[in-house]
Amino acid sequence: MSATKAYAVHSAKDTLAPFNLDRRKAGPYDVQFEILFCGVCHSDIHQVRNEWNNSIYPMVPGHEIVGKVTKVGDKVKKFKVNDLVGVGCLVDSCRECSNCKKGLEQYCKNGSVGTYNAYEKDGKTVTYGGYSKQIVVHEDFVLRISDKLPLNAVAPLLCAGITTYSPLKHWKVGKGHKVGVVGLGGLGHMAVKFAAAFGAEVTMLSTSPSKEEDARRLGAHKFALTSNPEQLKSLKNYFNFIVDTVSAPHDYNAYLHMLDTNGIMICVGVPPAPIEMYGFSLLGNRRSIAGSGIGGLPETQEMLDYCAENNIVSDVEMINMAYINEAYERMLKGDVKYRFVIDMATL
Numbered sequence: 413m414s415a416t417k418a419y420a421v422h423s424a425k426d427t428l429a430p431f432n433l434d435r436r437k438a439g440p441y442d443v444q445f446e447i448l449f450c451g452v453c454h455s456d457i458h459q460v461r462n463e464w465n466n467s468i469y470p471m472v473p474g475h476e477i478v479g480k481v482t483k484v485g486d487k488v489k490k491f492k493v494n495d496l497v498g499v500g501c502l503v504d505s506c507r508e509c510s511n512c513k514k515g516l517e518q519y520c521k522n523g524s525v526g527t528y529n530a531y532e533k534d535g536k537t538v539t540y541g542g543y544s545k546q547i548v549v550h551e552d553f554v555l556r557i558s559d560k561l562p563l564n565a566v567a568p569l570l571c572a573g574i575t576t577y578s579p580l581k582h583w584k585v586g587k588g589h590k591v592g593v594v595g596l597g598g599l600g601h602m603a604v605k606f607a608a609a610f611g612a613e614v615t616m617l618s619t620s621p622s623k624e625e626d627a628r629r630l631g632a633h634k635f636a637l638t639s640n641p642e643q644l645k646s647l648k649n650y651f652n653f654i655v656d657t658v659s660a661p662h663d664y665n666a667y668l669h670m671l672d673t674n675g676i677m678i679c680v681g682v683p684p685a686p687i688e689m690y691g692f693s694l695l696g697n698r699r700s701i702a703g704s705g706i707g708g709l710p711e712t713q714e715m716l717d718y719c720a721e722n723n724i725v726s727d728v729e730m731i732n733m734a735y736i737n738e739a740y741e742r743m744l745k746g747d748v749k750y751r752f753v754i755d756m757a758t759l
């Protein structure tokens with residue numbers, strides 16, 4: 413075991429504070445690395461506050477983890493000491509089911525293991541995430557990271573990046589498609605960057621008038637303020653795809669009506685309350701509503717390599733570890749441009 417400094421909460425009402433945890437000793441297939449940066453995902457807030465009713469305490473959040481390898485087990489083939497590496501939302505899965513065999517570990521039929529707020533395959537050991545100094549992960553769940561990109565701005569790719577890249581790839585979004593992105597936060601800004609890079613016409617659908625200039629700089633061709641009914645009128649039956657990244661309850665029907673024939677609304681945001689939907693919102697134009705969860709290991713590596721080749725990173729605001737509770741409050745107000753990343757040297 414190795415003693416590791418971290419930040420944790422002990423209940424849904426708690427704020428994050430210093431915590432000491434023990435990481436396992438690196439086994440033969442394990443990669444141990446020093447965490448240099450960790451992104452702050454809205455899922456961290458949902459889970460810290462038990463908004464999905466599945467929280468395990470104490471909880472050390474963080475699943476946008478990048479750092480430098482300090483130790484590898486003697487059977488590790490893919491990594492060596494000093495390599496730049498990353499870990500996203502998963503640290504294990506069964507590796508045997510049909511989904512794991514296809515590289516869809518996030519949909520493992522026997523249950524994948526989350527980087528935090530989960531139990532290891534032994535059913536007992538709780539996983540602790542990236543708001544910590546170091547981590548030990550099986551090499552199969554560790555990603556290679558290029559030294560061409562600024563490492564701090566790569567961290568959010570491990571969740572916000574892959575969660576938006578994966579559905580855009582799955583539905584082959586590209587040239588000739590009109591894509592609406594709802595919510596300009598961590599996921600939203602990556603959805604705009606990827607959809608634009610893939611050649612689609614991108615419209616930002618936002619509640620924040622102050623974000624228009626940034627949306628256009630990030631790659632959006634159009635911007636619509638969702639609180640302005642006039643601006644929304646012209647978007648009726650307009651999009652082929654809508655990527656909804658909103659973290660709070662909102663009216664899905666209003667967006668479904670913006671889909672053209674056979675249009676698909678892809679929900680990646682996970683508001684804590686169930687969604688209310690009218691049949692008419694779907695049957696007109698033969699619309700569909702779909703979901704998508706993070707991404708598997710091969711696709712996450714593909715996305716990281718694509719970003720390195722095409723110079724795509726997240727727009728980040730760097731914070732100290734001690735600022736985390738304030739950062740959460742700002743995210744809840746939509747005040748983040750566009751991902752907080754913790755500098756782990758400050759822990």
Ligand code: NAP
Nearest residue numbers: 454455595596597598599618619620659660681682705706
């Ligand atoms: P975030 O950075 O906080 O961004 C969310 C954005 O949604 C806000 O910036 C805001 O954008 C908009 N918004 C917030 N409240 C709203 C409201 N009441 N009505 C309309 N719009 C609102 O969050 P994130 O980290 O991108 O995460 C977004 C969601 O995705 C979370 O629910 C998270 O848990 C989920 N998630 C899912 C997966 C997956 O695998 N599917 C992976 C990661 C995260 P504007 O100011 O532009 O309106």
Ligand code: ZN
Nearest residue numbers: 453455571572
């Ligand atoms: Zn996340």
Ligand code: ZN
Nearest residue numbers: 506509512520
């Ligand atoms: Zn599996």
